[in-house]
Amino acid sequence: MSLFWLIVIVLAIALVGYVVGRARALASAGGDMRLLHSLPSYYGSNVAMKAAVPAFLILVVWLLAQPFYVDSRISGMIPQSAISEGSSLGLVMAEVRRAAQGLDNVVASGQMTEDFARNARADFNDITARLKDAGQIVTSQITQPVMRAAQAYRVVVSTGNLIMSIVVILAAIAGALLALRETNVDFRARNTVEKGIRVALFSAALIAVLTTLGIVLSLVFNTVEFFRLYPAMDFFFGLTWSPSFSGRGGSSELGILPLLWGTFYISIVALAVAVPIGLFAAVYLSEYAGPKVRAVAKPLLEILAGIPTIVYGLFALLTVGPMLLSVFGDGGLGIMKAGTAVMTAGLVMGVMLIPFVSSLSDDIINAVPQAMRDGSYGLGATRSETVKKVILPAALPGIVGAILLAASRAIGETMIVVLGAGAAARLSLNPFEAMTTVTAKIVSQLTGDADFASPVALVAFALGMTLFVVTLGLNIVALYIVRKYREQYD
Amino acid sequence: MTDTNLPPLTSGASSDAPVKSKSLYALDDLTRRRNASETRFKAYGIGAIAIGLFFLIVLAVSIVSEGLPAFTKTVVNVNFTLTQEQFDAAESQLFKTKAYEQIFIGALQGQLEERGVNVPFDAAAIERIVGKPGGTIRAYFQSNPDNLGEPAGFELAASSRVDGYMNGRVTRENMTDSRFLQASDLDLVDNLVEAGVITNVFNWNFITGADSGVDNPGGAGIGASVVGSFFMMLVVLFLSLPIGVAASIYLEEFAPQNRFTDMIEVNISNLAAVPSIVFGILGLAVFIQFMHLPQSAPLVGGLVLTLMTLPTIIISTRASLKAVPPSIRDAALGVGASKMQAIFHHVLPLAMPGILTGTIIGLAQALGETAPLLLIGMVGFVARGYPEGIVAGFTDPNSAMPAQIYTWAARADYAFYEKAWGGIIVLLVFLLTMNVLAVILRRRFERRW
Numbered sequence: 001m002s003l004f005w006l007i008v009i010v011l012a013i014a015l016v017g018y019v020v021g022r023a024r025a026l027a028s029a030g031g032d033m034r035l036l037h038s039l040p041s042y043y044g045s046n047v048a049m050k051a052a053v054p055a056f057l058i059l060v061v062w063l064l065a066q067p068f069y070v071d072s073r074i075s076g077m078i079p080q081s082a083i084s085e086g087s088s089l090g091l092v093m094a095e096v097r098r099a100a101q102g103l104d105n106v107v108a109s110g111q112m113t114e115d116f117a118r119n120a121r122a123d124f125n126d127i128t129a130r131l132k133d134a135g136q137i138v139t140s141q142i143t144q145p146v147m148r149a150a151q152a153y154r155v156v157v158s159t160g161n162l163i164m165s166i167v168v169i170l171a172a173i174a175g176a177l178l179a180l181r182e183t184n185v186d187f188r189a190r191n192t193v194e195k196g197i198r199v200a201l202f203s204a205a206l207i208a209v210l211t212t213l214g215i216v217l218s219l220v221f222n223t224v225e226f227f228r229l230y231p232a233m234d235f236f237f238g239l240t241w242s243p244s245f246s247g248r249g250g251s252s253e254l255g256i257l258p259l260l261w262g263t264f265y266i267s268i269v270a271l272a273v274a275v276p277i278g279l280f281a282a283v284y285l286s287e288y289a290g291p292k293v294r295a296v297a298k299p300l301l302e303i304l305a306g307i308p309t310i311v312y313g314l315f316a317l318l319t320v321g322p323m324l325l326s327v328f329g330d331g332g333l334g335i336m337k338a339g340t341a342v343m344t345a346g347l348v349m350g351v352m353l354i355p356f357v358s359s360l361s362d363d364i365i366n367a368v369p370q371a372m373r374d375g376s377y378g379l380g381a382t383r384s385e386t387v388k389k390v391i392l393p394a395a396l397p398g399i400v401g402a403i404l405l406a407a408s409r410a411i412g413e414t415m416i417v418v419l420g421a422g423a424a425a426r427l428s429l430n431p432f433e434a435m436t437t438v439t440a441k442i443v444s445q446l447t448g449d450a451d452f453a454s455p456v457a458l459v460a461f462a463l464g465m466t467l468f469v470v471t472l473g474l475n476i477v478a479l480y481i482v483r484k485y486r487e488q489y490d
Numbered sequence: 491m492t493d494t495n496l497p498p499l500t501s502g503a504s505s506d507a508p509v510k511s512k513s514l515y516a517l518d519d520l521t522r523r524r525n526a527s528e529t530r531f532k533a534y535g536i537g538a539i540a541i542g543l544f545f546l547i548v549l550a551v552s553i554v555s556e557g558l559p560a561f562t563k564t565v566v567n568v569n570f571t572l573t574q575e576q577f578d579a580a581e582s583q584l585f586k587t588k589a590y591e592q593i594f595i596g597a598l599q600g601q602l603e604e605r606g607v608n609v610p611f612d613a614a615a616i617e618r619i620v621g622k623p624g625g626t627i628r629a630y631f632q633s634n635p636d637n638l639g640e641p642a643g644f645e646l647a648a649s650s651r652v653d654g655y656m657n658g659r660v661t662r663e664n665m666t667d668s669r670f671l672q673a674s675d676l677d678l679v680d681n682l683v684e685a686g687v688i689t690n691v692f693n694w695n696f697i698t699g700a701d702s703g704v705d706n707p708g709g710a711g712i713g714a715s716v717v718g719s720f721f722m723m724l725v726v727l728f729l730s731l732p733i734g735v736a737a738s739i740y741l742e743e744f745a746p747q748n749r750f751t752d753m754i755e756v757n758i759s760n761l762a763a764v765p766s767i768v769f770g771i772l773g774l775a776v777f778i779q780f781m782h783l784p785q786s787a788p789l790v791g792g793l794v795l796t797l798m799t800l801p802t803i804i805i806s807t808r809a810s811l812k813a814v815p816p817s818i819r820d821a822a823l824g825v826g827a828s829k830m831q832a833i834f835h836h837v838l839p840l841a842m843p844g845i846l847t848g849t850i851i852g853l854a855q856a857l858g859e860t861a862p863l864l865l866i867g868m869v870g871f872v873a874r875g876y877p878e879g880i881v882a883g884f885t886d887p888n889s890a891m892p893a894q895i896y897t898w899a900a901r902a903d904y905a906f907y908e909k910a911w912g913g914i915i916v917l918l919v920f921l922l923t924m925n926v927l928a929v930i931l932r933r934r935f936e937r938r939w
Contacts, residue, residue, distance in 0.1 A: 064781070067782060190828065194828060194829075194830040197830060198740075198744060198830075200736060201736045201737070201739055201740035201744060202740050202744075204732075204733045204734075204736035204737040204740065205736070205737040205740040205741055205745070205754050206754070207733055207737065207797075207800065208737065208754055208757045208758045208761055208800065208801070208804070209753065209754055209757050211757075211761060211772070211797045211800070212757050212760070212761060214772050214775075214776050215764070215768060215769075215771075215772045218771060218772055218774075218775030218776055218779075218780075219768075219771065219775075221775075222775060276538070277538045277541055277542060278538070279538075280534045280535045280537070280538035280539075281535065281538040281539045281542055283535055284532070284534075284535025284536060284538065284539060285535075285539070288532055288535055297539050297543070300542075300543060300546060301539070301542050301543070301546075303546060304542065304545070304546055306854070306921070306925065307549070307858075307918075308857075308858025308859070308860070308892055308917065308921070309858070309859075309860065309861075310858065310860045310892040310895050310896055310899075310914070310917075311549070311553070311858075311914050311917075311918070313860075313896070313899065314895065314899050314910055314911065314914060315549055315552065317899060318552075318556070318899075318907055318910075318911075319548070319549075319552045319556075351542075351545045351549075354542050354545075355542075358542075382524055382525070382527075382528045383528060383531075383532075384527060384528045384530075384531035384532070385524070385528075387531070388531075405763065408763060409763075411765070412764075412765025412766070412767065412768070413765070414765070414766065414767045414860070414861035415860050415861055415896065418861075418896075419896070419899055419900075439765065439767050439861070442767055442770075442771070442865075443767070443861065443864055443865070446770075446771075446774065446864075446865050447864050447865065447867075447869060460771070461771065461775070464767070464768055464771045467765060467767070467768065468764065468765075468768050471763065471764065471765055471768075472760060472764070475760060475763040476760070479759065
């Protein structure tokens with residue numbers, strides 16, 4: 001029975017439960033709705049809820065747990081001799097899964113009988129050939145242990161699925177019956193249903209916590225795995241980044257310092273562009289501009305924030321890079337070798353951050369009480385003196401917070417640096433040289449067919465961990481500063 | 491401040507000390523300096539905004555000017571009639587497509603003479619301009635033998651370099667003679683354009699097609715990845731809207747004031763600032779490594795983007811729930827509704843326009859997101875065709891618009907850059923539509939209490 005039908009059946013049970021529960025409640029009140037504690041639909045919903053919710057919970061847990069059980073059962077079947085040199089149990093298991101999947105598909109399309117797929121003992125060449133003919137992706141030659149394991153795999157999985165279907169349907173029916181039994185005039189159905197909804201609302205809110213937990217766990221586990229293969233000292237203090245994909249990454253040098261330097265250099269360039277422009281724009285918009293200019297200029301600037309980063313990446317690679325190259329390259333000053341460079345990525349990232357800085361600072365400047373401005377004007381100060389001597393000092397903590405948030409954005413930005421900054425990791429002071437960042441290397445280490453057992457792929461998780469910790473730290477500090485500042489005028 | 495702190499206003503100071511003016515009409519030095527600094531400061535502000543808008547304009551201009559050529563393609567139009575005898579003769583030869591090519595060249599020559607253009611050309615030049623036309627012609631007549639003896643028109647796509655010449659990407663100055671294109675070919679192309687044989691037509695294939703191989707920039711289209719993005723957005727919409735609304739209702743209406751609630755709130759505001767690539771790592775580790783969901787599937791992409799957009803949606807939903815005045819709640823409770831009923835029957839419908847606006851803006855953000863998709867394998871070159879059916883749309887490997895654009899931008903061939911800019915136009919059209927929809931919703935339904 002496929003998953004789809006199982007879900008449909010459970011939903012059908014819930015629906016029938018709803019109708020029956022509603023009818024039963026009405027009947028117990030002798031058809032007079034006013035005698036019931038709750039509206040009739042609540043009695044129905046109570047039954048439907050108690051039928052569907054436990055059944056679906058069991059289903060989800062079972063679906064998550066079954067693969068682990070099956071894997072442990074089957075991997076015990078594979079003899080050590082079947083794992084060839086340079087291979088691993090995980091790879092053989094992947095082969096088993098592929099073969100089982102292939103058999104499933106062939107049986108489903110009717111090119112092989114179920115009996116044959118289950119019991120074939122001899123002639124594995126033939127089966128491999130037949131699977132290949134049917135367009136299934138299998139290895140060149142399915143060996144005997146793999147075939148045996150694949151057959152056992154199919155048996156275990158189908159038995160598991162059968163038991164799961166039965167358990168889930170039984171749970172649904174039992175839930176519905178239990179709920180029907182408690183249905184009568186005095187049953188407080190609305191309260192029960194509302195309690196259920198409240199739990200559902202709470203679990204939705206919990207997803208945010210689970211997401212953070214998922215991020216932390218997936219980063220921590222893989223990072224620990226990486227540090228088992230590669231010394232942490234070399235990672236944090238190594239001055240060279242040269243991953244080597246051959247020989248399972250044995251000869252790689254994976255020092256993070258060049259990447260961190262590239263990240264910070266590009267972010268500094270970006271902030272050097274974004275902070276003055278964004279700050280002056282915010283000051284002008286909130287202190288000088290009339291309502292008309294403000295109504296036009298503010299949304300136009302904010303368009304810059306709504307543009308996807310891939311667009312900025314392309315802009316850096318194809319427009320800004322060549323433009324800078326024509327000025328600073330061989331035709332001009334001769335200090336730039338290629339279009340992709342720290343300057344290119346930093347400049348474009350700065351443009352992206354302008355609206356970020358300006359709208360945050362705008363909010364903060366507007367939060368400075370008018371009385372402070374009036375006081376300053378009353379003493380004879382000009383507008384610019386008021387801004388420089390009164391408003392900016394008062395708004396300073398908030399502006400620092402905004403700049404830190406912008407910095408965390410810049411550090412975590414990916415597409416602009418992937419396309420605009422180049423791929424070479426180097427420690428250099430020349431902003432017209434290509435450098436690379438933590439995010440760009442995460443992308444390049446994890447795209448393509450990564451083998452998760454090699455340090456060359458696992459290093460991406462350690463890089464991600466570093467990135468996560470740095471941006472989280474910046475955010476917490478920024479939010480702390482902003483929050484502390486806000487308390488002053490409320 | 492008292493006067494004792496001030497420097498004494500002695501008259502015997504040096505000559506460059508600011509002179510206090512005696513007249514109200516003449517500005518003294520200090521005032522003039524202060525006014526100048528005021529003007530300068532204002533100019534900085536205007537300058538900052540001008541720089542921002544300047545970048546916006548440069549961006550818009552380069553997108554439009556570089557991207558529009560992707561929507562057209564250069565074709566060579568040739569009409570000729572193939573008789574049964576010519577067909578048989580060609581089929582009997584050893585190099586059949588070569589024979590068709592000869593017929594094609596003959597027809598082209600005839601067409602040119604008819605229009606009074608006389609340029610010499612050889613088969614090699616034709617092959618450089620339209621590839622090898624023989625195969626297409628042969629396939630056409632083989633599958634439509636009835637059309638033998640009747641005039642047939644062929645619209646053959648020109649090679650990517652000729653396309654580039656027509657778009658101004660390849661010029662006589664920057665080209666070098668190669669086996670792909672020679673300077674003499676450009677003269678021929680000019681003549682053919684004058685004769686109306688080479689024309690520019692709208693490139694439907696770019697909108698409906700799928701990604702092509704590295705060697706065929708002309709055939710690349712964004713259609714398949716638009717479908718991938720669409721299925722992904724369905725997942726995001728149907729997961730993030732209910733979950734986001736439920737979480738907001740809990741936090742806004744039910745959550746008790748305690749440490750756990752605080753933790754959830756801090757979590758949400760931190761998640762909003764986590765770099766998108768970290769969500770990609772999460773998707774790779776949890777959904778693909780741990781749960782064994784299919785790689786490159788829009789379903790997984792949708793799940794990752796859902797987790798990413800949830801904070802955005804929760805923040806905007808809470809704002810719109812907060813904006814509903816407490817009197818509505820009180821009135822509902824006053825006539826005997828339970829708290830749940832008051833919220834679901836009265837507060838939520840009133841907050842709905844704001845929630846939907848926030849959701850659309852969140853979806854637009856998710857639509858433009860690239861980095862997490864690259865990590866879960868939704869790169870451009872897997873978008874080789876349309877999915878077969880609805881379920882396959884969610885689970886079969888596909889790409890998404892921004893990832894497709896990235897793949898094109900990362901290819902070395904310049905012809906793909908044009909496609910990338912064109913893809914950006916398509917992407918921005920979608921984003922613009924969504925944002926306009928959000929603005930309309932807000933204008934139409936937003937209520938001020």
